[in-house]
Amino acid sequence: MRWRDNRPPPPPQSPRPVGNRRCDGENPFPARPSRVSRAGEFKRKRDETFMLRNLRNTGKTLTGKIVAGALFALLILSFAVWGINDIFTGRGSTTIAQVGETEISSEAARTTYQDQLRRLSIQFGQPITPQQAATLGLERQVLSSLVNEATLDERARALGLNVSDQLVARSIVDDPTFRGTDGSFNRGRFMSLLQSNGLTEQRYVAQERNAIARRQIVEALGEDFSAPVVAQEALHRYGAERRAARYVLLDAAAAGQIPQPTEEDLARFHQENATRFRAPEYRAATVLSVSPASVADPASVSDAAARAFHEQVAETRFGAAERREVQRIQFQSEEEAREAASRIASGEIDFEALARERDVPRDVLELGLLERAQFVDPAIAAAAFALAEGEVSEPISGRFGPSLVRVVAIEEAAVRPFEEVADEIRTELAMQDAADRIRRLYDEIEDQRASARPLAEIARERGLEAIEIAGIDAQGRDQVGATIDLPLPDRLPREIFDSDIGIDNAAIRTDDGGFVWFDVTGVQPARNLSLDEAREAVISEWRAERIEDRLAEQARGLVERLRAGESFDAVAADAGASVSVAENLARGQTQGDLDAGALRAIFATRVGEPGTARLGADRRLVFVVDSATAPPYLTTTPQAEQISDRMATEMGSDVLAQYVTQLQREIGLTINESLFRQAIGLEF
Template sequence: MLDSMRNAAKSWVAKVLMGLLVLSFGVWGIEDMFRFSATSALATVGDQDISSQQFTESFRRWLQNYQQQTGQTITPEQARLLGLDRQFLNGMIRDAALDAEADKMKLAVSDNQLADIIRANPLFHDAQGNFDPRRFAEVLRQNGLNEAAYLASERQRFLRGSLADTVQANFVAPNTLKEAVYRHRNEQRDARYFVLRPAEQDIPAPSEQDLKTQWEKNSAQYTAPEYRVIAVIKADPEDLAPAIQIPDTELQAAYDKYKLDYFKPETRAILQIPFPSVDEAKKAKERIAAGTDFLALARERGLTDADASLGELSKDKIFDSIIADAAFGLAQDQVSDPVQGKLSVVLLKVTKITPEKQSTLDEVKPELTSRLQLEKARSAVQTTYDTIEDARAQQKSFEDIAKEVNLKLVITPPVDAQGLGKDGKEVDVPFKNNVLKQSFESDTGVENDVLTTPSGGFVWYEVREVTPSAVKPFDMVKAQVESDWKAQKLREVALEKAKQMVERARNGTGFEALAGEAKAEIKTVLGLKRNETTNEFDQQAVAALFMVSENGFAYALEGDGKGAKVMQSQAVLIPTFDPNSEEAKTISKALSDGAGGNLAAGYAADVQNEVGVYVDENMWRQVTGANAN
């Protein structure tokens, strides 16, 4: 799996994503990374030093936040194998160089502008979408930041972004490139095809030696997986919360503090019909007064019932304040006089009014109790962590530790890396995917690093037993081996026959004659695109069809492996490029974004060359335990 991750990390897409992750998580993990340290510099960027301690702490925080926000566990060793540690250092170097460039250009952002940026961040908004100072303070606290450090890091991030955005903004891809991509995406082909399916009698019966050879050469198919018994202790805020008692006095104080969270403003179900003028609206109002149904009138004007409905909204959710004031001044089922809104003249009707409601303490007591329990649990979980780590340092067993902290100890039955027991059924493992992944990279007798959960909890685990994987005896899997051998032979026969038929078709044998030999029906499919599949044509068949010219012949294995498709490409449609179409605009944006990103990366590299960058590779090896990259 690590090999796959490592290969994926080499792609340009992964590099772009890593850059975005470093940029976004940098807000929470690198706020003090350019304060000078007395320790030796791991890297020097112009006149700024990045110490080994700054890198280590920042990278650790980034990994922790990454795990909490994605729910995926990644250890420092895995990060090193993927090269994420070096990419992170490169991100710190890039940011330092851009900071130096911003200083050189005397760029600045005003306090008011910075405040507007922070207030607009959804991370700090309450349930109504408004900036919440309490939420702001809580998020900073959870991430170990104070307000001054956060403001400083946001100021730097904004200035860096201003430089990068200026470089990559407004890049326009040439029409020739856009047209080439458009035509490649939208080329369509028709095809005639038939499917030949060899019968089992078309292949010889396997000998005993054939089956043993199949078993020996494909031993992985007949190998029982490795099983492990794992002991797990999980301390999550959700696990600790139910046992925490909340006194009535605290509930009252919390209710007073969070009272607005349990307030629901008045809402109204509103119908609206727009008109081009006040006069037309007045005439319509007269018809309604005379008995014409409001929605019937809306339908006369080409509106559906859904078009005429604004929904059930609170006053602050209506964009036009003039219309909001008018709607909330009506009685239920009353139709308004013509209202001259900001965009049009409308008639309004309120069909339902739900009064505002302030829930009482008794009404929200269960919800508020759970909320306070969880808040306290988030603090208590750190105490539990310290207690368990102290106990582990004293070499106490998991059984004793679980009793000491009053948490459940889970000892799994033998389980494989996919979470299945020996009976093939799912095994219940706390924090399952992460615990299994790490357990199968550990061993018995090893003290493992604690895992962190997305909700801020901790998980400890140890491997108790290992049952190695082993090839199942031939006699035990003989029936499966024979079935696999026959399936493989059928695939080989199908492909070979399809290949021969395509060769004969290319040499002049009629398509109908070939289908007759195969006793197969010729079918037609229309409008295939290069990057689309259908029930009849999977990606392999589509790819084969688009590799030949018009009227050319191709073949591909069927998805079930029991036959092969013989195809003849028919009409080829090359679409006309319309630079004003929505798809052309989408292609243009994708090309521009990609090229713009490359320009920004090139600019950042030039800035680094200008200010000068030095990395102490000997110190790097000491810090990461890796060879220099």
């Protein structure tokens, strides 16, 4: 896990149902009943098993300790929990799941889910809403994590596994996450990290104790697995095998002249493939976007305010600040520094000679040409900028001990005059004022929307320009396929399709500090296009299918001739195609004309045998496999060790999966899905 900082993530945005509003005027879209929640049903997004080695390491660092269950969720996501339909119940309680005697509370589910949601937001670099997280299957991961953690905890109690205080303490002390700069355990860092992640020491110690007990079970199941050498060799050959083949390409020209389709041909093809010719769902919407740039008024910024701002930031923003080239000599004591200053003042010695006398290295003597803010020691900066060029300071009690400094040269500040930057300053000040105006405007618009006012009406009343979208699909295109110019083009279409007529959607915050509101005002469901509407597409696909059929028939004929014993060159010549040779072909590595499908066909064909494969939309491949080679499998190589470890780990993972599944069957598992969704905010 990644430790999070103390900043709380922004609250998730949820739609607020306020009834079923209708648009004024004629609406070309049929209305649909409003829905109260945009939250979709659980989506099964993942079906994977993590390696047992990762599970053994779970908890050895803090990554596995706070949310160790998340790793178990990913490990066992595809078994036990989701394949048993009769475990879901609707009990009215605060328990979202129970494994044997262990209950998982809605509060635990909520806390775990929010932690994972926050972590996901940090990973993506932007706030992630529960609806967005649902598309990634986050809620399933959380529930699976909690359930499988509880399953192993229940088994640990049944086995009487006890983890001593000494073992828990040693595990925490040895965790590199809690080490300080000296490499040893740092209690201050330990407590700070716990606080940042909302944990007390007592709660963390309890979690670590349970995690150690779970690891003991996992490690006991996962030890001493070894895959048979013959299985290792098969896996080795699968990855290391290389093939060579000769081939010819049959393109659209080889299919000959395709006659024009009759009206009956088109009607039959359209009817048989109606679902291939569909218009997507379109939605009508009103969009209102307010940004700092749209409400900023540079002309309203007074000349006095602009000049005051220029005076405040002139050096840092509109020119180069004054810089001084400075030398410094450090001394062991204040008395020694005063004595040196007296010698310089009397003319007995100059600054450079004093530095040579004291063997001051040049890189220590020369501080360089610096602005005031660039000095490490503020006392040295203050003294240097108080001297004239060539002057030497009195002794300075600085951060690094007594010192004398000398100003070698002064580079005066160069500032652009106000007249040159006045427009830029007015724009900046207007944008700052716009941020306050937008916040006030947001509150006012939200108040109006709370009273069920249509967005178009609010925009007209406030003199704002709303965007009226007659029809938009889920990709942000209009009904002729052109991309619609929208604020937040990558997000807004998705938000529109996640909403519905009558939903009072939450405003979307933009990166520049503005807001975007939208109302869905109509829905035109997806439909099959008529033949007249889809005529060009029907003709194109009818021709493509005829070409594909002819090429496939021609390729089958060539393959039969090759199987009958004719030479590849003779068959290719009759087909009017040139022979190409591909060598060192590997699985999953495309080469030249050969795409992934062609490679699969070549590796599925025996050496010496011909075959054919579709190549793209309008080409066909005819080939002969000439050779298949693989280096011998040597069990003493690092590659062999990797294969052996990988297969052993996967075998251990399978055993663990079966073990947890059986445990849940034996001790009993019930899940209140509805309460879980309520706890994490996906159902109201």
